[in-house]
Amino acid sequence: MTRSSSAVRESLCRADKPYSPGRRLLGRRLALFAAGALAAFAFAGKPAQAQEFPTRAITMVVPFAAGGPTDTVARLIAESMSKSLGQQVVVENVGGAGGTRGAGQVAKATPDGYTVLVHHIGQATSATLYRKLAYNVLTDFTEMGLITDVPMTMIAKKDFAPTSIPELIAYVKENKDKIVYGNAGVGSASHLCGMLFMSALDTQMTTVPYQGTGPAMNDLVGGQIDLMCDQTTNTTGQIKSGKVKAYGVTTPARVKSLPDLPTFDEAGLKGFEVAVWHGMYGPKGVPPEVVAKLNGALKAALQDPKVIARFADLGTEPVALDRATPEVHKAFVASEVAKWKPVIEKAGVFAD
Template sequence: MHAIRFPSRRRLLAAAGAALCFAAPAFTQAQAPAPTYPTKPVKLVVPYPPGGPTDIVARLVAQKLSDAMGQQFIIDNRPGAGGNPGAELVARSPADGYTLVVATTAHAINPSLFKNLGYSLAKDFAPVSQLTSGPLVIVANPQLPAKNVAELIALAKSKPGELNFASSGNGQSTHLSAELFAAMAGVKMNHIPYKGSAPALTDTMGGQTQLMFDTMLSAMPHVKAGKLKALAVTSAVRSPVAPDVPTVAESGLPGYEAIAWNGLLAPAGTPPEVLARLSAELKKVLAAPDVKDKFEAQGFAASWNSSEDFGRFMSAEVDKWAKVVKVSGAKVD
């Protein structure tokens, strides 16, 4: 009969020590909190060229978020095709909070203007917050004979299809607001799309196009410099930034109104805690007096809202602009 041998006390202690060595890291790892977002630079896709209103807003917000969150928010300009390529890029990016897009009014217009979008605004994005809102301003080359909206309508009626208006691209608010104007006024103007506001304004100042409906943020500096003249603002009431510039409604086209906005979107499926962190930081950034002053000086209002409210706002915008597209008969050139 074989004797049963029990391990020595020394071997038992060694085995127990080894077991603790394997167990301890697992316990520590399970108890360690997840790293706080963000732990690396964040890409902020701007679907327009540098120098335009969306780019101006994005760069200020990116700098403030970088300062507040301890990681760089890097601007990545992806202009063209009504802001669609930039939006599609972000829609297809990992839903981890490290690739975001600055959306505009155009992204609420595009579903009813483009037949085959490579993304769905409702399904492929998680709303973070609105950033800004504000009116557009009708600016014209100083050589254009019209000095106000009534004279612009009369000029357009006398030269059907001869007046060229620039826009920052097909489907942008700068395009559709002009189409709505033309439809309500009963005039025909020729649309010249550009890849952003900056080149469109350059050609309007140079006389290649006669006028443009643009954001006050990018257009008013040129008005103040005397390179463009402002005919009217597109809001229901006058802007405090340019109180001497009348509204379209009061100066020849009753009932007309168009507003532009910017907002931040993440890919659908982005963790709720990441969206919450971004929203909380944006709320502080957009409430900062220097940020509000910089936006308001150019005709924009800082406009934070919750993710849920921003989602509802965008849905309403999609419905509103679908009606404008139908009424105006606007088409992608």
């Protein structure tokens, strides 16, 4: 049965009339729902970590055992960064394989900013030192800023014959087969310093690797080995107590905690410069907004009076803020890889 023409016209007229109050309310609700859905979609399109980072604790991996110099640096930084970020930065020690185990763990972590790495110069030297590295030093990390440069000191047993840097250089060249140089193990800072020293002199010494700085230092103090190069964090106390003979520092400027100790540069050995720098990293692909927040907290830590004072006790100081940037850090790592590659290859010392 068909509707009459008048009924049809009446229906059309109703359709052309303004909404009733009920229809208006329904329309508003639909509009609000649509707007909310669009906002939720846009919000969901952004990485969660970029919205309110951080919302939970951050893990700071140290690729060495607790109590060492890198662990000390990391814990000082972590404590200060926790205050700035409003969340705990928890240090986790993942030692083994010269620091490459912990670094590899961070390289494979989710790039959300909740896992970071604090590593020293070994981050750059591992690119050449290890034949089978599970990650690419230059492409598998997000650099977040340099932290500090720890100077190195060349020290010897108390009764070692040379009394100055020039005498030491001459003595090493003339007696290379009789000198025993100790280090804390392959890839350690003392190992790297020794390799660079021998490269600078174009000579070799008998090298004895130990399982850590402690045993090597004990044998040096006891006179079982002749020579060693290590961080001021490990040598300052021994030097001040007179248990070892100190020759010089390996940085361009003298160290404030050891002002009477000359630099190798001022003694005439140009190019022999090495410091155990530390930097902070995340996995590849951490969002720029998260990197910026972590870098800001790092810079605040480097200006923290407590951190500065404790670093001074360790014979070091925070880097200048213009070096604590992701861009400078990234370029610096690349330059260090290039610097150490020929030294390591010339020495012919590699690890699997």
